[in-house]
Amino acid sequence: xxxETKKPALYLAEYDTPNAIAQAAMKVRDAxxxxxxxxxxxxxxxxxxxxxxxxxxxxxxxxxxxxxGVATAVILIQYTNAFDFDFLSIGAGYPLIxxxxxxxxxxxxxxxxxxxxxxxxxxxxxFGLLGLIKLPMHNHPIFASDRFEAATDDKYFISIxxxxxxxxxxxxxALLEATNPTYIELVEQEVL
Amino acid sequence: MTHSNQTDYRVGDDRLWxxxxxxxxxxxxxxxxxxVLTADASRLGYAYLFGLFTTATFMLGAxxxxxxxxxxxxxxxxxxxxxxxxxxxxxxxxxxxxxPFIAGVAFEKIxxxxxxxxxxxxxxxxxxxxxxxxxxxxxxxxVLGFGSGIAHAQAEGEDHGAHGEAAAHEEGHSHTSQExxxxxxxxxxxxxxxxxxxxxxxxxxxxxxxxxxALAYFAWSRRQDQDRDPKHTLRMQSLAAPSLILFxxxxxxxxxxxxxxxxxAWFSTIFGVIIFAGSAVSILALTILIGxxxxxxxxxxxxxxxxxxxxxxxxxxxxxxxxxxxxxxxWMLIWYAGIPEEATWFMKRWDGGWKFVSYLxxxxxxxxxxxxxxxxxxxxxxxxxxxxxxxLIFMHIxxxxxxxxxxxxxxxxxxxxxxxxxxxxxxFFAYVFWRLGNVPLVPVGDPRLQRSHHxxxxx
Numbered sequence: 001x002x003x004e005t006k007k008p009a010l011y012l013a014e015y016d017t018p019n020a021i022a023q024a025a026m027k028v029r030d031a032x033x034x035x036x037x038x039x040x041x042x043x044x045x046x047x048x049x050x051x052x053x054x055x056x057x058x059x060x061x062x063x064x065x066x067x068x069g070v071a072t073a074v075i076l077i078q079y080t081n082a083f084d085f086d087f088l089s090i091g092a093g094y095p096l097i098x099x100x101x102x103x104x105x106x107x108x109x110x111x112x113x114x115x116x117x118x119x120x121x122x123x124x125x126x127f128g129l130l131g132l133i134k135l136p137m138h139n140h141p142i143f144a145s146d147r148f149e150a151a152t153d154d155k156y157f158i159s160i161x162x163x164x165x166x167x168x169x170x171x172x173x174a175l176l177e178a179t180n181p182t183y184i185e186l187v188e189q190e191v192l
Numbered sequence: 193m194t195h196s197n198q199t200d201y202r203v204g205d206d207r208l209w210x211x212x213x214x215x216x217x218x219x220x221x222x223x224x225x226x227x228v229l230t231a232d233a234s235r236l237g238y239a240y241l242f243g244l245f246t247t248a249t250f251m252l253g254a255x256x257x258x259x260x261x262x263x264x265x266x267x268x269x270x271x272x273x274x275x276x277x278x279x280x281x282x283x284x285x286x287x288x289x290x291x292p293f294i295a296g297v298a299f300e301k302i303x304x305x306x307x308x309x310x311x312x313x314x315x316x317x318x319x320x321x322x323x324x325x326x327x328x329x330x331x332x333x334x335v336l337g338f339g340s341g342i343a344h345a346q347a348e349g350e351d352h353g354a355h356g357e358a359a360a361h362e363e364g365h366s367h368t369s370q371e372x373x374x375x376x377x378x379x380x381x382x383x384x385x386x387x388x389x390x391x392x393x394x395x396x397x398x399x400x401x402x403x404x405x406a407l408a409y410f411a412w413s414r415r416q417d418q419d420r421d422p423k424h425t426l427r428m429q430s431l432a433a434p435s436l437i438l439f440x441x442x443x444x445x446x447x448x449x450x451x452x453x454x455x456x457a458w459f460s461t462i463f464g465v466i467i468f469a470g471s472a473v474s475i476l477a478l479t480i481l482i483g484x485x486x487x488x489x490x491x492x493x494x495x496x497x498x499x500x501x502x503x504x505x506x507x508x509x510x511x512x513x514x515x516x517x518x519x520x521x522x523w524m525l526i527w528y529a530g531i532p533e534e535a536t537w538f539m540k541r542w543d544g545g546w547k548f549v550s551y552l553x554x555x556x557x558x559x560x561x562x563x564x565x566x567x568x569x570x571x572x573x574x575x576x577x578x579x580x581x582x583x584l585i586f587m588h589i590x591x592x593x594x595x596x597x598x599x600x601x602x603x604x605x606x607x608x609x610x611x612x613x614x615x616x617x618x619x620f621f622a623y624v625f626w627r628l629g630n631v632p633l634v635p636v637g638d639p640r641l642q643r644s645h646h647x648x649x650x651x
Contacts, residue, residue, distance in 0.1 A: 101528065
């Protein structure tokens with residue numbers, strides 16, 4: 001089947017009902033595959049468990065970067081507005097008195113701490129999310145399959161990608177066939 | 193977990209909740225004795241206001257939570273709504289407990305509002321009075337006459353009086369007496385709003401609004417338990433928006449009248465919002481605590497489970513942040529303007545040992561809960577969540593204490609304060625817990641109950 005300019009990209013299995021794909025997902029999960037996905041026309045409750053997806057770690061990333069933003073605000077304000085101190089000859093700040101308040105007074109820093117905290121937290125969340133879900137991605141071999149168009153209509157698909165460590169042309173096909181799909185396809189990808 | 197014989201989810205024969213109302217009632221008796229035996233007359237007014245307002249905030253938070261759930265037609269909170277509704281249904285108890293307070297102020301037996309009461313009363317007699325020997329010194333007389341709560345200002349006023357005209361020429365004093373006159377002028381200008389008759393009438397109005405809303409929503413929800421008719425839900429939804437406007441207005445102005453006017457010359461427009469934010473935190477913490485106990489004892493089956501506690505705690509976390517946001521905004525604006533008449537309110541919450549309480553609020557009501565409740569893991573660890581809810585309720589009590597008691601002087605927790613809180617809170621929660629024992633613990637007739645039951649938090 002595979003000629004020299006093409007290599008296997010993924011197996012695609014098609015199911016008719018949500019129940020069938022949930023049952024199949026559990027089998028794939030239990031077989032220990034990592035690089036695979038389910039494609040359904042709508043969000044299905046319970047698929048997280050059926051696929052064995054772990055909670056996202058994005059919150060940890062957001063929190064760390066939020067706190068980094070807070071720390072940045074404190075350091076920046078204190079350095080530039082509170083002390084006459086030249087760190088590694090990068091230029092000294094200047095003790096700034098605004099409204100008769102002491103230079104670098106804590107209350108005046110809070111809005112900046114809040115804003116920078118939120119800003120970096122937002123950046124970390126957005127770009128962390130894009131990184132984790134691997135976007136932007138300009139193309140994916142799965143779109144080579146004509147049947148896959150029904151994933152946005154009325155069919156349910158499982159794809160197991162060839163870069164999965166457990167991927168094997170024969171054994172993976174056998175596993176998918178055991179889940180009673182209505183159709184099964186090896187999608188190929190052009191090498192050159 | 194679910195007892196098969198409990199189809200309508202009632203407290204029934206549960207050992208704890210059947211008699212739970214006796215505990216707060218006992219505390220109320222103890223609190224009453226403590227307050228009566230230990231309090232001097234000048235403290236009792238502040239102590240009672242503290243106890244009353246702390247208790248009222250639980251009821252107000254509950255009223256808000258019920259109304260806002262109908263406003264948004266949400267289903268996540270339906271299964272835990274009955275707990276909130278029962279707390280809300282204690283509104284008449286708050287009203288009854290508020291009546292002696294309002295009467296005390298009306299007949300000037302409670303002197304905590306003397307600062308403006310004396311000015312507005314003075315104002316009534318202030319018009320040209322032929323019998324007054326000092327008619328020509330009228331303005332000055334006004335300065336001396338008002339019963340200021342500020343010892344400093346009073347001392348200056350007396351000083352001024354002793355020296356008569358001469359004092360005005362003394363450099364050191366003239367500035368201060370100008371301030372005193374200004375202070376007085378502000379209060380006098382407010383007397384159209386801040387006068388005893390208006391205060392009493394508005395106070396009764398707030399209580400009436402809360403009682404009407406609370407009793408109506410509770411009655412409709414109870415009726416739905418029996419007839420399971422979705423039309424009750426639709427009616428409650430369509431009335432939620434105007435009800436919330438009434439509720440918010442009453443809460444804001446109650447905060448102005450009862451708490452903010454303790455410092456008659458001081459003003460802050462966000463004041464009511466701060467009280468509201470604290471109320472929301474307290475009712476969410478209380479709902480989680482009661483819900484956890486009912487859940488643990490198997491009284492609500494699976495209707496209130498970890499998914500609901502997670503949602504409630506998220507909202508609570510949000511309101512902890514919101515409380516901080518509005519509290520800080522108010523303080524920061526006053527701090528950077530640095531105008532004496534505004535800063536005085538905060539000076540009273542800083543000097544005389546109150547600094548510690550202010551710091552306790554910053555760290556205990558924000559920093560600690562923020563770090564200890566931010567993660568999903570923390571919110572879903574129920575014993576942890578339970579401890580945090582107890583802590584936040586304690587901090588809410590400290591918050592209201594910080595609003596009221598600095599007006600009475602230096603930081604010194606008196607038995608009377610605790611007694612008054614135990615008495616008012618005890619009577620209120622005795623009623624609430626007794627009520628809880630007599631109604632289904634979930635709104636069994638609500639059309640959204642099943643959806644709420646199957647609530648599931650996706651990551």
